[in-house]
Amino acid sequence: MKTVIIKYNAGNTQSVIYALERLGITPVLTSNFEEIQSADKVIFPGVGEASSTMRHLQELGLDRLIPTLQQPVLGICLGMQLMCDHSEENDTQCMGVFNISVKKFRSKKGEKVPHMGWNNLTPKNSGWISQNVVDRHMYFVHSYYVPVIEETVATCDYILPFSAALQKNNFYATQFHPEKSGKQGEQIIKNFIEL
Amino acid sequence: MLKKRIIPCLDVKNGRTVKGINFVNIRDAGDPVELGALYAEQGADELVFLDITATNDGRKTFKELVKDIAKHLNIPFTVGGGISNVEDVAPLLYAGADKVSVNSAAVRRPELIDELVQEFGSQCIVVAIDARMVDGQWLVHTHGGSKPTEKELFSWAEEVEQRGAGEILFTSMDHDGTRQGFAVEALKEMSERLSIPIIASGGAGVMEHFNDAFTVGQADAALAASIFHFKEIGIPELKNYLKQKNIAIR
Structure with missing residues (x-):
């Protein structure tokens, strides 16, 4: 089992x-293409x-690579947002997954904005986002959000209901930081790794 | 519902956790790596690590220590002390920090906030403000509280928000170390004037003080050091108490 984390300039x-x-x-x-392509699981973190x-990703060509990956890919926070078409944050064209x-x-x-702190997750179905996750408090920190769409697998409610997690084919994404959400967050990472 | 956060703060000097009374007379409170892991396990919502001597000594935050603390932490982690430019921040994030806190350098050169926000995003940038009441006016102080400035607290806080900071960590030097409660009136005014989250700091002595910070002061988070380090209030006990008071707590 090989798990790759995509390396680029900014990110936690x-x-x-x-x-x-x-x-x-x-x-x-x-950030090596062959290393990323040969991984069993790919994690695309973001702060x-x-x-x-996006500029850093473009310099490395990663913006074109990521949408073509075939194995399970997990985007976290900004990683999830950059997997969308576009962001209002400085009018940025993103990767369009x-x-x-x-x-x-x-x-x-x-x-207040940013939405910063622990908030409840409401899963729309069972699966990687909810399996063995007992306490659904997750740590969020973001000023931008992904509206609820067909690919939304969990929502969170702050100012309005928004996408806390997305999934489409082999692409998985969380707005919250599972790596910073205590034992329950670690369980979600474990669920992804075990897919 | 978004929960109010309880944040233990590790003020670190020479690799040890310390806590001063009114910013002086520092005493030793233990190993920061050990304390950080303990707090996370006990249900702390976040951890703040401030290298309190970094600015005075011109020292950079001790990255190895950040790394050791972060390895054992599954909750968010803010690091501050001695950050004076954009180049200082990336190494801290790579060491495992999730957010960075700036204080003196932002007062000296407010554009720093804009630069940090542009490079790392609002959510990553905490601006710490130390202030004390001088002749009826809250004045901002820098360099671990040792240097008074001419900046007025609330207008500086508004400027910090306008420049894009994600959060404010407000310490009342008049309350810090006294255990007489947080500066709830100042917190209330700041909460009413700002729309970014505010962390209350300085003065926690008993559990009621946290309730006051969240209700009267409308703070989004409350930070304390010595009462946790010296085991006077346990985090699980505090969280249970606040839940009973109908405060939204994880």
């Missing part, structure tokens, strides 16, 4: 590595700003 890559290590998995951190991150545009939260009284 290290947190994801540590989470996998706590699960007994030693991931490979790389950052959409346009500068999920046919939807990422929108900015509009702050309402008492509901």
Whole structure:
């Protein structure tokens, strides 16, 4: 079993590595095409700003590689947003795995932006997002959101219901940070690894 | 529903967790790696690690220590101390930090906030503000609280928000270390004027103080150090208490 984490300039890559290590998995951190293509599982983490991150991906050609991958790919947070068509964050063209545009939260009284902290997940079905996940509190930190679409497998409600997790064919994605969501988050990573 | 967060803070000096009273008279409170892992297991919602001597000594945050703490943590982790430019941040993220906190450098050169936000995103940037009441006005202080500035707390907080910071960590130096409660009135005013999350810091002594910070002060998170380090209040006990008070708690 080979798990690859995609390496690029901005991202909380290290947190994801540590989470996998706590699960007994030693991931490979790389931006090499062959290494990525030969992996059993690919994780595409993200913390950052959409346009500068897309630029880093473009410089490495990863923006073209990722949508062509055949094995299970897990996008996390910004990783999930960049797998959509477009983001309102600095009007950024993204990779287009999920046919939807990422929108900015509009702050309402008492509901601050960014959406930062622990919130409940509502899974739409059983599977990798809910299997053996007892406590559904997950850690979110984001100012932009993916609206609820056909590929939404879990929602979260903050200002409005939005996509907490997506799945389409071999592409999986979470808006929250499973690597930072305690034991329950680690369980979701484990579910993905065991797919 | 979004939950209120309980955040233990590790003020680290020379690799040990310390806690001062009104920012001076620092005493040793233990091994930060051990404490961090313990807090995560006990249900802390987040961890903050501040290298409190970094700015004064011109030292950079001790990255190896960040790495050791992060390895054992499955909750979010904010690191601060001595960050003065964009180049300082990427190594901290690679060491395992999820967010970084800036303080003195942002006061000195506010454009730093815009630069950090552009490169790493709002959600990654926490601006820490230390303030104290001087002649009836809340004034921002820098360098671990040792240098007064002419900036007024609330207008600086608004500027920090406008420049794109994701969160504010507000420490009242008048309350810090006193155990007499958080600066709830100042927190309330800040919460009403800002739309980004605010972490209350400084003054926690008993469990009621956390309730006050969330209700009266409308804070989104509450941070404390010594009461956790010296095991005066346990995190599970605190969270149970707040749940009984109908505070949204994980």
